[in-house]
Amino acid sequence: MNKLNLSKILISAFVFSLGCISCQTKVNYIPIDNNPIQFVDPTIGSGGHGHVFIGASVPFGAVQLGPNNITMEWDWCSGYHHSDTTIIGFSHTHLSGTGIGDLGDILMMPVTSVNDYSIENLSAKTRLSGFSHKTEKAQASYYSVHLNKYNIDVELTASERVGFQKYNYKQKGNSQVIIDLERGIGWDKLDKAELIKLDDYSIAGYRFSKGWSKDQRIYFVTKFSKRIKDFKQVGENAQYTVLSFEGNGELMLKTAISPVSIEGAINNLTTEIPEWDFEEVVANANTKWNKELNKIQVKTASQKDLKIFYTACYHSMIAPSLFNDSNKDYRGTDKKVYKDVDFNNYSVFSLWDTYRAAHPLFTITQSDRVSDMINSMLKIYEQQGKLPVWHLMGSETNTMVGYSAVPVVVDACLKGIKGIDYELAYEAVKTTATGDFEPGVKEMMTLGYIPADAMHESVASALEYAISDWAIGQLAKRLDKEDDAIYFAKRAEAYRNYFDSSDKFMKGKMKDGSWRTPFDPYSAQHRVNDYCEGNAWQYLWLVPQNPEGLIELFGGDKPFISKLDSLFSISSELEEGASNDITGLIGQYAHGNEPSHHTTYLYAYAGEQYKTADKVRYIMNELYSDKIDGLCGNEDCGQMSAWYIMSSMGMYPVNPSNGAYVFGSPLFNEVTINLPGNKSFKILAKNNSDKNIYIQSVSLNGKEYTKSFITHKDIVKGGTLVFKMGSTPNTNFGKANQDRPQSIVY
Numbered sequence: 001m002n003k004l005n006l007s008k009i010l011i012s013a014f015v016f017s018l019g020c021i022s023c024q025t026k027v028n029y030i031p032i033d034n035n036p037i038q039f040v041d042p043t044i045g046s047g048g049h050g051h052v053f054i055g056a057s058v059p060f061g062a063v064q065l066g067p068n069n070i071t072m073e074w075d076w077c078s079g080y081h082h083s084d085t086t087i088i089g090f091s092h093t094h095l096s097g098t099g100i101g102d103l104g105d106i107l108m109m110p111v112t113s114v115n116d117y118s119i120e121n122l123s124a125k126t127r128l129s130g131f132s133h134k135t136e137k138a139q140a141s142y143y144s145v146h147l148n149k150y151n152i153d154v155e156l157t158a159s160e161r162v163g164f165q166k167y168n169y170k171q172k173g174n175s176q177v178i179i180d181l182e183r184g185i186g187w188d189k190l191d192k193a194e195l196i197k198l199d200d201y202s203i204a205g206y207r208f209s210k211g212w213s214k215d216q217r218i219y220f221v222t223k224f225s226k227r228i229k230d231f232k233q234v235g236e237n238a239q240y241t242v243l244s245f246e247g248n249g250e251l252m253l254k255t256a257i258s259p260v261s262i263e264g265a266i267n268n269l270t271t272e273i274p275e276w277d278f279e280e281v282v283a284n285a286n287t288k289w290n291k292e293l294n295k296i297q298v299k300t301a302s303q304k305d306l307k308i309f310y311t312a313c314y315h316s317m318i319a320p321s322l323f324n325d326s327n328k329d330y331r332g333t334d335k336k337v338y339k340d341v342d343f344n345n346y347s348v349f350s351l352w353d354t355y356r357a358a359h360p361l362f363t364i365t366q367s368d369r370v371s372d373m374i375n376s377m378l379k380i381y382e383q384q385g386k387l388p389v390w391h392l393m394g395s396e397t398n399t400m401v402g403y404s405a406v407p408v409v410v411d412a413c414l415k416g417i418k419g420i421d422y423e424l425a426y427e428a429v430k431t432t433a434t435g436d437f438e439p440g441v442k443e444m445m446t447l448g449y450i451p452a453d454a455m456h457e458s459v460a461s462a463l464e465y466a467i468s469d470w471a472i473g474q475l476a477k478r479l480d481k482e483d484d485a486i487y488f489a490k491r492a493e494a495y496r497n498y499f500d501s502s503d504k505f506m507k508g509k510m511k512d513g514s515w516r517t518p519f520d521p522y523s524a525q526h527r528v529n530d531y532c533e534g535n536a537w538q539y540l541w542l543v544p545q546n547p548e549g550l551i552e553l554f555g556g557d558k559p560f561i562s563k564l565d566s567l568f569s570i571s572s573e574l575e576e577g578a579s580n581d582i583t584g585l586i587g588q589y590a591h592g593n594e595p596s597h598h599t600t601y602l603y604a605y606a607g608e609q610y611k612t613a614d615k616v617r618y619i620m621n622e623l624y625s626d627k628i629d630g631l632c633g634n635e636d637c638g639q640m641s642a643w644y645i646m647s648s649m650g651m652y653p654v655n656p657s658n659g660a661y662v663f664g665s666p667l668f669n670e671v672t673i674n675l676p677g678n679k680s681f682k683i684l685a686k687n688n689s690d691k692n693i694y695i696q697s698v699s700l701n702g703k704e705y706t707k708s709f710i711t712h713k714d715i716v717k718g719g720t721l722v723f724k725m726g727s728t729p730n731t732n733f734g735k736a737n738q739d740r741p742q743s744i745v746y
Contacts, residue, residue, distance in 0.1 A: 027669060029299045030306060036293040037286055039303075039310040041626065042138045045097070047082040048629030049583060049592070050640075053096035053318055054080045055143045056156040056163070058285050059292045060346070060369065062257060062322040064094040065156045065163035066143055068104055070128050072186065074580065077101040079185040082628045087131050087147060088124040089180055090156060092163045092257055093218070093393075096318045097635020098350065099581065100399065101186015102212040102392065106220050106255060109178045110167040112150045114242050117232050122240040124183055140314050141285030157282045159272040160322055161265075162256045164281050169248040174229070177253070179203070179222075182239040187211035195238040200227045204262045205238065213395040217331065218257055221265040225252035225276055252276055259394060260337050264325040271326040292317055295365045296645070299670040307626040309648055309668075312641035316358055317366075319637040320373055323347035323393065331394055333383040343419070344369075346376040349391040350637035351408060352400035352464075353594045358642035359408045360653040360661075363415050364715060367676060371419035374412045377405050378421070381428040386437040401457050401532045402464025403432045410471035411657035414478060415712055426479055429472050433465070433488075441465065449497040452508030452516045452530050459498050459506050460532035460595075463542040466494045470545035471657040474744070495543050499553045504563055505536045522574065522588070533581040534595055535574075537567060537588035544598045544655045546743045547605035557606040564602060568615065584623045584632030586615070591623050592633025597643050598654045601662040604741050605654075609708040610694050610729035613665035616647050617693045620667055649673075649683055650723060651710060659712040660745040663734070665693045666723055679718035685725055692725040695733055708734025709741040 032039075045052040055066015068091055069076060069084035076084070077098050079091065089109035095102060109127055120126060129149035137144045143156040153168040169175040181193040188211035195205035204221040230244035245251055254273050258264035273281055293313050300306060323345050324330035330345035331337050338345075362370050380388045380396075387405035390397045406429045413422050436442065440450035440461050450458040473488030498506040500515055508516035508530035516529075521536035523529055531539050541564070543550040554560040572585040583592030590596045600619070603611040623632040624644050631640055646652045650666030666685040673681040698705040701719045710721065734740060 027301050029301055030303060032297060032306075034294055035290060036297070036310045036313075037140055037289045039306040040140045040289070040293070040314045041307050041311050042140060042314065043082065043628055044308070044311045044626060045315070045631035045635055046080065046628055048631060049075060049580065049633055050629070050631035050635050051075065051077045051097045051099070052315060052631070052635050053078045053094045054138050055090075055094065056139075056141055056158045056285070057318060058141065058158060058160055058288045059317040060319070060321055061158060061160040063092050063158045063161055063163045064096070064318065064321070065090060065092050065158045065165070066094055067145065068107060068185065070124055072101065074099075077186055079104050082133070085130055085132065086128045087145065088128045088183070089178070090154065090165065091185075092220070092255055094185070095348070095637070096315065097637055097640065099634050099636070100212050102184065102188045104183065104185035104188055105207055105209070105216075105218045106257065107180040107183055108165065108253070108255075109180065110147065110150065110152045110154065110169070110251070111176050111178055112152070112169065112171050112173065114176050114178070117234050117242060119235050119239065122178055122180075122234055122242065124180070127178060140289045142282050155278065157278065157285055159281060159285065161258070161268040161326060162254055162273045164273055164278060165253050165255070166278050167251045167253075169251065171248055173248065175245045175248055175251055177243045177245075177251075179241040179243065180239070181205070181207050181237065181241075182235070184209055184211060188213075188216075190237060190239070193237045193239075195233065195241050197228065197231050203228075203241070203243070204265065206262065212397050212399070213392040214397070215335065215395050216393045217259060217335075218393075219260065219262045219265050220255055220257045221262060221269055222253055222255040223269065225250070252278060258325050259323055259331040260325055260329050264327075264329060268326045289314070292365075295674050296649075297672045297674070298648075298668040300668050304626045305667065308624050308630065308644065311626075312624075312644045315635055315641040316361065316638035316645060319348040319350065320346040320376075321348045323376075333380050333391075333394055333396060335394070338379075343375045344372040345379070346373050347391055347393050348637060349377070349388050349405070350639070351388065351390060351404035352402060353636035353639040354642070355404045355407050356594055356597050356639060356656050357646050357653055358638040360411060360656050361642045361646060363412060363417065363712065364673060367417060370412050370417050374409055374417070374420050374425070377409060378424055378428055381432070385431070386435060387428050387432045389438075401461040403438055403468050404464065406432060406468035407471045407657040410475045411659070413475055414657065415659055422479065426475055426481070429468075429475065430484065433469060433472055438465075444491065444494060449494060449509055451511040453510050457530065457532045459508055459530035459539060460534070462494055462498060463506065463539065466492050466543070467545050469494070470743075474657070492545055493549065495546075496549070496553065501553065504540070504554060504559075506540050506542070507536065533593050534590065535582070535588070537570075538582075538590050538593070538596050541567075541599045541602060542595050545658075547602050547654070547741070548743060551606055560606050561603065561608055561611070564599075564606075565611075567599070581633060586618070591619055594636065594639055597639070598652065601652050601654045601664060604662050604708045604734055607735040607737075607740055608731070609663060609734035610731060612663075613693045613695065613729070616664040617667070620644060620647060650685065654741065655743060658743060658745050660709045660741060661712070661715075662709045662741045663695060663698070665695070666725075673715070675716060675718055679716075681715050681718055682720045683723070684720065685723045688723070688725045691727045694726050694729045696724045696726040696730045697733065698723055706734070706736070707739045709745075711745055
């Protein structure tokens with residue numbers, strides 16, 4: 001055999017071997033077919049402490065139509081928990097993932113054979129029915145269940161402001177529906193209500209309630225597919241109304257809600273669902289969900305990961321929710337009705353949670369809605385004198401510490417979101433941060449810190465204020481307000497006043513300048529101590545606006561890394577009586593509560609980005625699942641899911657208003673973010689697997705990229721980001737100072 005022929009054989013053998021390797025490594029991706037809604041499982045998080053909503057809705061819709069259980073303990077904040085097997089009715093408003101219960105408005109229950117029209121007989125305890133999860137079907141846009149007691153099949157779907165129900169009565173005789181305006185969820189208590197019969201096929205009314213939302217007002221109209229045979233009301237304030245219909249079989253009903261008036265509800269009904277085609281409404285809702293879910297397309301061979309990811313996307317789009325009519329009329333925080341409005345008004349702003357990742361995610365996937373959300377907040381500012389803290393259905397609940405609307409507003413402005421008055425936005429953030437609104441602000445402005453003996457949760461409040469103050473300083477700088485920029489930059493450094501260099505913890509500082517004693521970093525008595533739903537271990541790292549400054553306080557990279565390592569390795573035991581929100585523990589890292597969400601990404605600021613990888617992969621694989629208890633803590637209106645969405649793409653907004661995303665460990669081999677203007681941003685993870693979790697190198701649009709973060713500007717331009725992954729850390733990736741994440745990126 002001559003050398004030429006031998007060379008040909010060797011080349012052929014090499015090519016053949018490459019082909020075999022290619023066959024062996026080819027990934028059989030599960031096809032999505034532009035129908036990601038098929039992977040959404042709303043029951044994920046309906047057990048454990050997830051507190052998620054179960055029922056039918058559309059993205060960011062005003063209506064969340066779903067079942068309510070009889071039990072109303074803490075894990076029933078959404079009105080439903082998977083451990084329960086009773087249903088008392090189907091209400092049109094729900095919260096998803098909150099730690100406090102409210103809403104549950106306009107509760108309807110199909111029943112049979114109501115002859116005793118007494119309050120006791122019509123009460124939830126008496127009328128409830130058992131059901132089996134085997135007969136239950138929960139999808140993003142559709143819910144169905146069989147009520148055992150009455151032998152009735154129930155189906156639900158919805159548009160933005162209309163809930164559509166279909167009952168199939170299988171018993172002999174007539175059909176009945178109980179309208180319950182008395183009962184709400186959690187703290188909700190009826191204040192005033194009225195229900196009237198408009199005509200032979202329609203009823204209308206209103207329900208005013210007090211609870212977590214201090215003054216909630218909802219108007220409604222319901223149209224039935226059958227003539228109302230009998231109309232009976234029981235109790236004051238129209239607590240209960242029983243409607244009777246001739247015969248059994250199918251009964252359909254459409255209920256439109258409005259924050260403004262009955263007339264507004266009627267217009268919402270005729271605008272959104274004028275006909276009786278239930279299947280068409282389901283199909284329309286599916287189309288709306290698919291449109292939003294398709295904004296991020298992932299490729300994977302894991303059915304489990306697809307379910308977790310797209311369910312997380314679904315959960316991230318239940319709130320904020322529309323709080324206006326189809327003609328855009330809305331009721332403000334001042335309870336006045338505003339007409340001739342040029343934006344969609346939103347409510348349900350769980351800002352202490354969602355400012356961290358959900359709202360930054362929206363600037364990528366919901367840029368068309370972000371301006372409406374910001375304008376809603378600015379109108380709230382004009383109506384109540386400050387930006388929202390935790391806004392619910394036209395009421396300020398003032399729940400949680402900080403003025404967390406500030407980084408959301410600033411982030412949108414600095415990213416150049418159109419349709420926002422930036423000067424008004426600046427006025428709103430500055431006034432909120434300097435007015436006499438939030439506890440401890442006066443002390444911050446005069447002393448530079450909040451004395452622990454002046455108020456509870458002083459450390460948590462001050463650290464949250466500093467995050468927002470940093471954002472205000474950056475917006476002031478952008479708008480050429482130099483004096484304000486300097487002032488707020490100084491206030492953003494307030495975290496330094498709480499750092500005790502002797503043991504390297506953030507501590508409560510007393511009026512005389514001494515530290516609170518005795519000190520226990522494991523203490524979780526947040527109501528009488530210095531932290532909010534956490535302890536000193538978790539709050540030590542709450543400086544996302546300036547991790548470099550925190551590293552400096554530690555004395556450099558090595559002691560910072562050493563302390564951060566210990567966070568994940570020390571005992572997970574908590575003090576007796578610890579907050580229910582301290583869950584999802586890895587050592588003392590608590591993924592079940594939001595102040596910890598950025599912490600795993602801090603390694604990159606000290607030049608050891610690779611240490612983030614194993615931790616975020618563990619969290620994604622172990623603390624999120626496709627099971628009923630698949631969330632390790634409260635969903636909190638999308639924040640728990642937003643962490644997963646961002647992290648699974650390989651990045652996270654540590655500083656939620658500086659326009660940068662720190663790299664972690666991409667879960668999916670390929671992600672496509674579909675952007676406005678027919679642009680897309682692709683994220684490819686080469687050689688990715690459960691073992692190959694470490695970034696070896698990165699390229700952006702075909703060029704070597706050495707930084708361990710990427711900017712929002714680069715993403716929205718469109719392009720391709722490629723991670724090359726490996727099973728062992730590349731300790732040099734992102735190690736150089738110029739390649740580390742920075743506080744100021746814009």
